[in-house]
Structures are given as C-alpha cells and as structure tokens.
Amino acid sequence: MLNIKRSHLLDFPTRCARIACQAPLLLLTYLCLFCFAAPVQAQEKKTDFVEKWIDQNQFNELKQGGFVLYLRHGTTDNSRDDAAPITDYANCETQRILNEDGRKLAVRIGVLLKRAKIPIAQVFHSPLCRARETAELAFPHMAKQLQSTLSLASSSNFTSAEKVPLQRDSRKLILSALPDDTNRVLVSHAPNLFDLIGYFVKPEGTIVVLRVIEKDHIEYVGSIPPKLLEQLAK
Numbered sequence: 325m326l327n328i329k330r331s332h333l334l335d336f337p338t339r340c341a342r343i344a345c346q347a348p349l350l351l352l353t354y355l356c357l358f359c360f361a362a363p364v365q366a367q368e369k370k371t372d373f374v375e376k377w378i379d380q381n382q383f384n385e386l387k388q389g390g391f392v393l394y395l396r397h398g399t400t401d402n403s404r405d406d407a408a409p410i411t412d413y414a415n416c417e418t419q420r421i422l423n424e425d426g427r428k429l430a431v432r433i434g435v436l437l438k439r440a441k442i443p444i445a446q447v448f449h450s451p452l453c454r455a456r457e458t459a460e461l462a463f464p465h466m467a468k469q470l471q472s473t474l475s476l477a478s479s480s481n482f483t484s485a486e487k488v489p490l491q492r493d494s495r496k497l498i499l500s501a502l503p504d505d506t507n508r509v510l511v512s513h514a515p516n517l518f519d520l521i522g523y524f525v526k527p528e529g530t531i532v533v534l535r536v537i538e539k540d541h542i543e544y545v546g547s548i549p550p551k552l553l554e555q556l557a558k
Contacts, residue, residue, distance in 0.1 A: 373522040377547035378533055383556040386442045388535070389505040391545070392498050393444075394532040396514055396525050396527035397458040398426030408453070408481040422454050428463055429529045429550060434462035436557035445469075445503045449511035450476040459511045473497070474480070476512040479519055491519050499536055 449459035475493030
C-alpha cells in the first residue's frame, strides 16, 4: 500500500493552482523568445549584395591601374575537404587542391591578363595550396614577387573570433597604397570575401574588382568570371 502523507494530499490542490497560474507566464515567455529570436536568425543569413559584371569600358580602366583584383583560386577537386583545422599549410594532402582544369584555368587567367596589358606590380596569396598554385601558374614571370600571407587564408573553418584578425589584416592589404599606374592581385577564397563585403563569389577563378575610395572605403566595382574574361581580353 502506498504511503502518502496527509500533508502532501492537502498541498496537492495548492501545487496544481500554482502550476496553472504559472502556465500562461511560461507560454508568454516562450512566445516572446520565439518572436524576438526568429528575426535575428533571418537577418544573419540575409545579404543585400548585388553582383554585377564588368563591362568593356571598366575593364579597359584596369590598364590605368589603381585597382585591387581579388582572384578566387582555380577550380578544385571537391572529392575532399580541408582538414579542420589545417595545422600545416605546406601539406597539400590535408587540403582541397586544384584539379587539372583548375591548373589550366590559372594559366589561362594569367595569359589573358598579360594579353590585355593589365599592369600588376604585387601578388599576394593565401598559404593554402590551391591559392598558392593558382598564383604560381597565373604569374610565373613574377615568381620572386609572390607573397604568401596568413591574412588571406581560408576562413571557412574559423570561429567568429578567429576571423577578426583575418578581416582586419586583409582589409589593410586592400586599403594600402598602390604603386603608381598599377594593380594589386590577391589570390584567396570565397568565404573571406563574404566576411569582408557580404559577397560569396562564384565560380572559382572569378576576379572581383575592388577600388579604394577616400582611403578607408572599399568599393565593389564588379566581377569578371572566367568566360567573361575571355571576351574582355580579346
């Protein structure tokens, strides 16, 4: 036989009444949390960025210098992902690398920029193998001038806190003064550019043209996907 104390039975109605009174308050709390949390989550995913392609006149302006050409590395072997985290950037076995088409594309980009007589004085690249190889294949005549920098390393597996120094340093790299009548190339990754200006650039091998306005503002001029580069560089 159950051993229930009489005091517990007497307290039972009181406990029920207390729970009944608290129920609307709990429900209201949950509704408030839902209403206020939902818009925040949607806002984090929303981007107002509008992609636009460079026209022939804008492309010709590159010949005068004064631009930063943000080049997403060539097409890659998607059968494997980067290790998280990458502990050795020199070890290509732990990274997604260029496929054969990506290597050909990198060479082609360099040929077309040279054919179009786009002046380039500096080339900085991410330390990841796919970016380094893209830079080496696209600009073989500048082998001694290629500079690897951690500020352009892929941020895809980084926490928000870890991204802060990358964004700060890559922004400085874009904003820093350019040599007269020339351009700077940054070979990097799509997530990094998204972190900077809200633009996840596709496809691989696309050049994003940036310009500095009033020393501290980065202006997006337009994009040059590989197929468009073929047309503009004729």
